[in-house]
Amino acid sequence: MTDAVVIVLREVLEAMLLICMLMASSTAMGYRFKWMALALLLGVCGATVYALRLEQISMAFDGFGQEIVNSTLLIAIAVLLAAHNFFAVKQFLDPKYRIPYGPILLVFVGTVSMAMTREGAEIYLYGYSYGVLAGNISSVFSGGAIGVGIGLSMGTFFYYALKSLPRNKRLITCCVVSLVLAAGMMGQAALYLAQADLLPSQEPLWDTSNVFAEASLVGELLHAAIGYEASPSLTQVLLYVGSILTSLAAMLAAWLLYRKSNDVAVGATQ
Amino acid sequence: MKKATILTVVGHYLARASQILLLMVVASTAWAQIPVFEIEIREHLFFPAEFEIPANQKIKLIIYNRDATPEEFESYELNREKVIVGNSQGVVFIGPLKPGEYPFFGEFNLKTALGKIIVK
Numbered sequence: 001m002t003d004a005v006v007i008v009l010r011e012v013l014e015a016m017l018l019i020c021m022l023m024a025s026s027t028a029m030g031y032r033f034k035w036m037a038l039a040l041l042l043g044v045c046g047a048t049v050y051a052l053r054l055e056q057i058s059m060a061f062d063g064f065g066q067e068i069v070n071s072t073l074l075i076a077i078a079v080l081l082a083a084h085n086f087f088a089v090k091q092f093l094d095p096k097y098r099i100p101y102g103p104i105l106l107v108f109v110g111t112v113s114m115a116m117t118r119e120g121a122e123i124y125l126y127g128y129s130y131g132v133l134a135g136n137i138s139s140v141f142s143g144g145a146i147g148v149g150i151g152l153s154m155g156t157f158f159y160y161a162l163k164s165l166p167r168n169k170r171l172i173t174c175c176v177v178s179l180v181l182a183a184g185m186m187g188q189a190a191l192y193l194a195q196a197d198l199l200p201s202q203e204p205l206w207d208t209s210n211v212f213a214e215a216s217l218v219g220e221l222l223h224a225a226i227g228y229e230a231s232p233s234l235t236q237v238l239l240y241v242g243s244i245l246t247s248l249a250a251m252l253a254a255w256l257l258y259r260k261s262n263d264v265a266v267g268a269t270q
Numbered sequence: 271m272k273k274a275t276i277l278t279v280v281g282h283y284l285a286r287a288s289q290i291l292l293l294m295v296v297a298s299t300a301w302a303q304i305p306v307f308e309i310e311i312r313e314h315l316f317f318p319a320e321f322e323i324p325a326n327q328k329i330k331l332i333i334y335n336r337d338a339t340p341e342e343f344e345s346y347e348l349n350r351e352k353v354i355v356g357n358s359q360g361v362v363f364i365g366p367l368k369p370g371e372y373p374f375f376g377e378f379n380l381k382t383a384l385g386k387i388i389v390k
Contacts, residue, residue, distance in 0.1 A: 003380060054340075055355045063361045066352060122342070125353065126378055129339040191349050197363040201328060204349075214346040231347060 004143025005150070007126055011119040012151030013224040015043075018077075018115050018181055020155040022108050024162035025084065025174040029091050029099055035108045042113035047120025054125065064196035073114045074189040078243050080111045081182035082250040085175045089254035092171045179247040184227020186243035190236040204231035304330050304363075311335045311343075311354070314379040322388045326366045334359045341383060345374035348387070365389075 023033060050057070050069070057065040084107045087099050123144070131140030162170055162177075193199035209230035212219045222228035229236060307329055310317040314337065323329050333343050338356040345351075348367075354360040367389045376383025 003378075006380070007377060054353060055358055058353070058355065058358070058360060066360075122353065125340050125355075129356065130378060134339070191351070195350050195352065195362045197328070201363065201365065203326075203366060203368050209346070229349065231349065233349065236349070 001139040001143035004140045005147045008144040008147030015115040015119045016155035020159040021177045028170040039109040039112035043116025046117030050121035051124035067192040067196035071189040071192040074185040078182040078185045081178045082247045086250040086254045183243040187227045187240040190239040202233045207231040314382045316385040319385040325369045328365045342377040347372040
C-alpha cells in the first residue's frame, strides 16, 4: 500500500501546485472557480484517453510518441503560464481591468487539463494494472486515496497561504510561482526530447545529489515545486533558463504596454 | 598579377579539399553506429540488473516488458523516464556519460525493479 501512496503522491503533487496557484491567481483577477469544473473534466478525460491509448501513442513517431506528446504538453503549459504572467501584470497595473473570459479560460483550463492528462495517465495505468487487474483493489486504492489526501492538504495549505496575501502581492507571487513551475516543465521537456534523441544530450553539468537527493522527500518537493534536478544536462539548464527569460519577457511586455505614469502605478496599492 | 594567380590556384585547391573533407565527415556520421543494449522486465525485475556501457558515448537502450503489467523505467541519475505498457517494448537514448554507476528503477515496483548501469 505504501508503494501506491508514494506513486500517486508524486504525480498529484506536480499538478497540485499548479492548480492551487491558478486558483489563487483567479481570485486576484476577480474570477471564481467555475473554470475548474471544465478543467477537471477535461483533465480526467485526457488522462483516461492517454492511458488507454498509451501503447499506440508510444509506438508512434518511431517509438517516441510518448516523449513527443509529453514534451508538447509541457511546452504548451509553459507557454500558457507565460501568457498568465502577461495577463497578471496587466491586471496588476490596472486593477479595474477585467481580463476577457476567453483568453483567461484558455490559460486556466488549458494548463490544468494538460497537467492532469500527463500525471493522471500514470495514476490510471498504475491503478488499473496493479489494482484492478491484479486483484489488489483495496490496498492500491486506499494507498492512492492517502496519496491524493496528502497532496490535497499540501495544496490547500499552499492555496490559503497565497490567498492570505493582498491582491497585488498575490498576483506577483503567483507570477513568480508560475515562472518557476514553467521553468521546471521546460526542464522536463528537455529530458523527454533528449531521451528521444531529438535534442542533444550531454553529461550532467553538476551533481547536487549529496545536498538534496532527488529520491528524498525534500528532493521530491523541490522537483515538484521548482523542477529541481540533482544532475541536469546543459540542454535542461538552457531550456530552464530560457523559460524563465520567456516568462520575464512576457511580464516586461505587459509592463511596457500597459503602464501609465509612474505615480499612478505606485499609488495603486491594496 | 602573379600573387592573384597564386591565390586563385590555392583557393581552388582549398575549396576542393574542403569539399572532400565535408563529404567524408557526413559519410562517417551516417556510417557511425550507436551501440544498442537490451534489457528485459520479467516478474517486476530487470534482466540484466547490472550492465556496462562505454563512457562518453550515446547508446540506445531497448527495454522489453515481458510482464502483462506496465512498468515505468526511470532514473534520477540518467534523467530518463518512460512508461512501457505490458507485453511491449520501449526505446530510450542514454548518454554520453562520465564513468561511474547510474542506478535505475521501475517506478511501479520500487521494491524489486532495481538496476544499475556501470559506465566504464
